[in-house]
Amino acid sequence: MTVPPAEDSYRAGAVDLLGILAYGTLTAFERLAEDARMAPTLLDKIHVATMASAQIHYFAPLRDRLEEVFEVSVLAAMRPFHAPFNTFHEYTRPKDWYEGLLKAYVGDGIAADFYREVAAFVDEDTRTLVFEVLADRGHDEFVVSRVRAGIEADPKLAGRLALWGRRLVGEALSQAQRVAADRDALTSLLTGTSDRPGMDLPAISRMFSRLVANHTERMAKLGLQA
């Protein structure tokens, strides 16, 4: 096991990253369990319930790494992220099955891309865990097939979902800005410190371009304009 750097700002940033992921698995579980309730068929329900359970499955390793390596309680590490996550979910309650599918696909897609960017700057074991937590387990493919079939059956759905996708991105960015403003340690993982390399402003701008390009590609897979 690699030993993470002892520098305080590094440790605080890594703890924030693990904390946001731990709270993320818990809220993803709740949201997918809610989607499972709205599933139109039993097979869809089983698929989404299985995805929900895959999320909570990663809570324990995140908790263990926080507690064993960083000596921080998972409850404390998650606390700064309650408000932004809860606000995001309050402002983006899916009205139906399709809105729920799109929310999981678009919201988790952007969030996962961003966490992977940040993970480039943490120690190797933490990074391996982050990538494992964020790996797609067939949910993207499931969402694409279901949403495309839904639009085929009811072409009006496309316009509504394109609007919904833009709204999701807007609310996600608004909460991400809040986190960036409040959590210097997380931000400084990306930007670096005098002792530790990070991204300069052009690099950060290129990172945002990558996030936008990936989002546009995800929407295109659904046949929707980002």
Place this chain on the structure above:
Amino acid sequence: MTVPPAEDSYRAGAVDLLGILAYGTLTAFERLAEDARMAPTLLDKIHVATMASAQIHYFAPLRDRLEEVFEVSVLAAMRPFHAPFNTFHEYTRPKDWYEGLLKAYVGDGIAADFYREVAAFVDEDTRTLVFEVLADRGHDEFVVSRVRAGIEADPKLAGRLALWGRRLVGEALSQAQRVAADRDALTSLLTGTSDRPGMDLPAISRMFSRLVANHTERMAKLGLQA
């Protein structure tokens, strides 16, 4: 892997047992996910969400055994049990966190005891799977500690939960009777056929006594009268 007996009534009974368990894991997932929403603390929420995900985890091996060994689709095997399960859940919606905990403990407890009795009469591999699906994973202990603490904080809760426990048993028996009346194959696993040993009437009566005794013991662990 042992090959299950080819006799038709045996196979139909084993398929019923696996089908009822598969639908049971799905409804348990949904019910526990709902309980997680009502959890008073984040640690309680995480515990119950983890229990929910442990349930759905067993869906896949049940489906695989049904499809690979018995050549029956899991959707078909579950279908006879939609109505009794859904009716039971409709008639026993928990009004709060404690009613949800008791429902999981009492309802799943009796059901698991009964499925284990039936599993005594199926082939060894099926029985091993059934016992694995039904193994307690610390949820009983969790419920006992939470309910006892709740009653200590609010002694009036005891009376309400004792009533609720009796109501749960009544509704569960009523649906079990419906299943027994509709599913000859499942019943005949217990009672046997001319070629296959089973329980005679005194043995069935002793089985009911065991179910009642276990239930009474579970309630006593909560400090409640069954």
